[in-house]
Amino acid sequence: MRTSIAVLAVLAALVVVLPAASEPVDRSTPAAAPPASAFLPRGPFGPRQLVFFGYVKSLTLSGARYVARIDPSLILTGVTATTAGVEDGSLRPGEPVPNDYLERNESKRPLTYRVPANAHVTVLTNPGTGPRSTMVSVPELAQIVKGKNPRKRPGLWGPASGFWIRVEADRALALDQAYRP
16 A cells, blocks of 8 residues: 555656646757856866965055965875875985974965955964964065064064965955964
């Protein structure tokens, strides 16, 4: 009994979903575009967005937005880091990777990104209890990159400070300073 009810339910669903064979097909309008494939490339936060590690070399005001010069760098872990370290000569075969990551900065040539004035920015500060992430404005980050500290924040930034940067096309949407031991 249960089997025949299940079969009837499936058949009823097919009748509702499938058009009748006698229904005319209108070919005068083009068919809708096929749905996007799950196999098309997408960034982790949406279409065409990318997150990478890099160094903010400069951040200057240009019209209504800022322009950043960012030197991208690779942060490698696991077998990728071990193999790269051996190939670079910074590790001997079988030697562990210090701090479980290896940085490789191939070119040290900065790229240019537009930065909206309302971009998400965090820097590391040290209020006495250890490092913590603090939101700052893009204008304040521009001052910090120049070596200034307009709000007198006790900070951990410096020339060796790197950022996780989220970009979409040529715009840096978020810059979050990375803590690295």
